Structure formats: C-alpha cells, structure tokens
Amino acid sequence: MATELPGTQRPGGRTERTRLAVLHATLDLLAERGYSELTVDAVAERSGVHKTTVYRRWKSAEGLVAAAFHLGTEDDWTAPDTGSLAGDLYEMLAELVGYFTTPGMRELPTASILAAFQADLAAGALHDFYQDRHARCAVITTRAIARGEAPSGTSPDEVVRAASGPIFYRLFISREPLSLDDARLAARAAAAAAAAGVFVA
Structure with a gap:
C-alpha cells in the first residue's frame, strides 16, 4: 500500500x-x-x-x-518493448545506467538513495516509487511468458530485481565503473535465469 x-x-x-x-x-x-x-x-x-x-x-x-x-509515480514512463526479454531488460537497464552516471542527472538519484537512509518518510516514498516501477515493468515478463521465453508463473518482480541488482551493486557497494556493457550482461543473465525457471514461485 x-x-x-x-x-x-x-x-x-x-x-x-x-x-x-x-x-x-x-x-x-x-x-x-x-x-x-x-x-x-x-x-x-x-x-x-x-x-x-x-x-x-x-x-x-x-x-x-x-x-x-x-x-x-505521476509521470508517463512505460516499459520498453523490443520483442525480447533480454532486449527489454537491457533497454530498462541502459536508461538506469544513464540516469545514475550522467553528470547533471546522477546527482538527484544518488542523493535520493542517500536520503532514504536518513529519513523514514523518504525511505517509504522511495519504496513506493520502486513498487510503482515494478508494476509498470511487469509487462516485460508477461510478454516474455506469452512468447515462450519464460515459463508460466515467473515472477515479474524477481526478474526486475535480478536484472537491476548488479547495477546497484556496482553503483553503491563495490563502487566499480559502470557501462552499458554491464547493463547488457545483467540483462542477458536475468533473461537466461528466467528462461531456466529460476523465478517461478
């Protein structure tokens, strides 16, 4: 809620x-x-x-x-539709990489993450924002299921978490350089895991 x-x-x-x-x-x-x-x-x-x-x-x-x-949560953002699960995840992650690494853009999302560790209301609001994004991204997985790229019952939330996790790990844990190649690898890995049934509840 x-x-x-x-x-x-x-x-x-x-x-x-x-x-x-x-x-x-x-x-x-x-x-x-x-x-x-x-x-x-x-x-x-x-x-x-x-x-x-x-x-x-x-x-x-x-x-x-x-x-x-x-x-x-009031914007008109929609999930990408490239025709494949790996492609959709890559486009989603490429946008994320750009947002968090481009000077003039990266300052706000980085400050937002830090604010969530300092203020409970901010943490709750950031949680709500990402829940909204999860809901909008669910179509990526439902389309993949319909195409036969992932088995029925695959969790859309877990697919998004698995794809995004390596990006946020590099950004905020290991502090390693981040590129579109990293986004492509994370997308392919998450798509392969989905195809193998890893995210079926």
Whole structure:
C-alpha cells in the first residue's frame, strides 16, 4: 500500500502550480546540497512560495522530500518493448545506467538513495516509487511468458530485481565503473535465469 503523504494530492489550478514549484525546488536543492543540508526555508526561497505555506502543507524537509519522490509515480514512463526479454531488460537497464552516471542527472538519484537512509518518510516514498516501477515493468515478463521465453508463473518482480541488482551493486557497494556493457550482461543473465525457471514461485 502506498504511503500517505502530505502535499501529494493534485488539486489543479494555482494550488497545483504551487505544489509543483515547491516539489521541483526540493528536488533541485536535494541534488545540489544533499538531504542533510536541505531546509524548508531554502525550498521556499527557491520556489518563490512563502515559507508559511510550505511549512503548513509539508511540515518539514523530510515531508518535502517524501512528497517530491512521489512525483515519480505521476509521470508517463512505460516499459520498453523490443520483442525480447533480454532486449527489454537491457533497454530498462541502459536508461538506469544513464540516469545514475550522467553528470547533471546522477546527482538527484544518488542523493535520493542517500536520503532514504536518513529519513523514514523518504525511505517509504522511495519504496513506493520502486513498487510503482515494478508494476509498470511487469509487462516485460508477461510478454516474455506469452512468447515462450519464460515459463508460466515467473515472477515479474524477481526478474526486475535480478536484472537491476548488479547495477546497484556496482553503483553503491563495490563502487566499480559502470557501462552499458554491464547493463547488457545483467540483462542477458536475468533473461537466461528466467528462461531456466529460476523465478517461478
């Protein structure tokens, strides 16, 4: 069940513009400063919204970050469709690699992961974001089953976890260089494991 967060409703009109201004300012400052140096006052100044309004709606920096993470569940992202399981997983991972390694982009996702270790609301919101992504990626596995690339009962969540795991391991555990070749290898390995029935419940 998704975490109930203040300031995540989409009211429309001026109120919605205010919400988006505040949450985008939060993400900008999170990427620039990190969670430990993020303040409500700084977000209010960056967004041009009076700090009384920001405090009233989001309560704290933690509330702001959690609500900002929720924005990721409102986008129109869809899973790739290349015609093969390995191809779909590779395209998904290539996007992930680019997001976490490209200067000017990597700062926000990295700061978001770190914030989740420092604030419970942020952790819950990040969990909800990835649950949303899992749900959107499920079609990758259901298509693979329909094509005969994986047996019936293969878990879509486990396929995504197996494919993504090596990427996050290199990013945050071993701190090794990360390239599209690593994405291709992880995709092929996860597809082969799926074909072998490893992820059947």
